[in-house]
Amino acid sequence: MRYEELTIEGRNAVLEAFRSGKTIDRLFVLDGCQDGPVRTIVREAKKHDTIVNFVPKERLDSMSETGHHQGVMAYAAAYEYAEVEDILKIAEEKGEPPFLFLLDGIEDPHNLGAIIRTANLAGAHGVIIPKRRAVGLTATVARTSAGALNYTPVAKVTNMAATIEDLKKRGIWFVCADMGGESMYRLNLTGPIGLVIGNEGEGVSRLVKEKCDMIASIPMKGDIDSLNASVATGVLAYEIVRQRLAKA
Numbered sequence: 001m002r003y004e005e006l007t008i009e010g011r012n013a014v015l016e017a018f019r020s021g022k023t024i025d026r027l028f029v030l031d032g033c034q035d036g037p038v039r040t041i042v043r044e045a046k047k048h049d050t051i052v053n054f055v056p057k058e059r060l061d062s063m064s065e066t067g068h069h070q071g072v073m074a075y076a077a078a079y080e081y082a083e084v085e086d087i088l089k090i091a092e093e094k095g096e097p098p099f100l101f102l103l104d105g106i107e108d109p110h111n112l113g114a115i116i117r118t119a120n121l122a123g124a125h126g127v128i129i130p131k132r133r134a135v136g137l138t139a140t141v142a143r144t145s146a147g148a149l150n151y152t153p154v155a156k157v158t159n160m161a162a163t164i165e166d167l168k169k170r171g172i173w174f175v176c177a178d179m180g181g182e183s184m185y186r187l188n189l190t191g192p193i194g195l196v197i198g199n200e201g202e203g204v205s206r207l208v209k210e211k212c213d214m215i216a217s218i219p220m221k222g223d224i225d226s227l228n229a230s231v232a233t234g235v236l237a238y239e240i241v242r243q244r245l246a247k248a
């Protein structure tokens with residue numbers, strides 16, 4: 001495991017962090033804020049022996065990375081990046097064929113957070129992101145994931161193409177999401193699978209695309225050229241879920 005500092009902002013994200021057992025060092029609450037959800041969070045903090053600081057709005061605003069603290073912020077001791085092996089182990093323990101998301105350079109933290117949220121709810125075992133030229137696990141990512149980041153492991157790798165090559169040897173098939181591929185409705189997406197999603201501007205890099213076994217497209221009928229990366233992830237992930245359920 002590798003560690004990074006993490007600021008958690010927003011009521012839902014902070015509450016989920018407590019409930020998932022994450023170690024929260026300090027909780028900051030807007031002075032005078034006493035409504036039900038905030039009282040629940042403060043109760044959780046006391047249960048976990050977390051220091052609670054009541055601070056003025058200006059202090060919270062100056063600490064906030066996202067501007068959306070909703071009167072509640074927390075410092076987590078660390079965020080744990082998983083290893084790819086940890087993700088495979090989760091699939092094995094659940095007795096399920098691995099279902100992974102590989103993000104080839106997502107830069108927008110809102111997209112990454114939304115994708116982690118989808119990964120969690122679609123039953124993906126983990127998310128793999130590259131070390132360079134991509135957003136990492138920031139406070140905005142944590143907040144946008146709506147707590148999913150506490151449950152869905154995220155691994156960082158140096159070389160996405162090499163990771164795919166390695167995982168292919170272990171029986172995982174890779175489907176590249178791209179506008180110029182085969183309709184996703186005609187592909188068999190039921191086996192151990194890695195869904196590869198491209199960068200918001202450049203799409204999936206040539207090297208990574210070449211390593212993939214299939215290229216899947218979501219049919220588009222409108223006038224513009226592509227879906228948002230997190231929307232495309234959601235649509236494809238749920239086609240994978242549908243096919244797996246239909247086969248079960």
Ligand SMILES: C[S@@+](CC[C@H](N)C(=O)[O-])C[C@H]1O[C@@H](n2cnc3c(N)ncnc32)[C@H](O)[C@@H]1O
Nearest residue numbers: 177178197198201203204217218226227229232
């Ligand atoms: C905003 S798109 C990238 C658009 C970029 N201009 C390009 O030409 O690739 C971000 C990613 O979302 C996925 N995506 C978007 N629309 C898609 C579609 N209709 N079918 C499959 N994947 C799609 C792809 O993985 C794509 O790389």
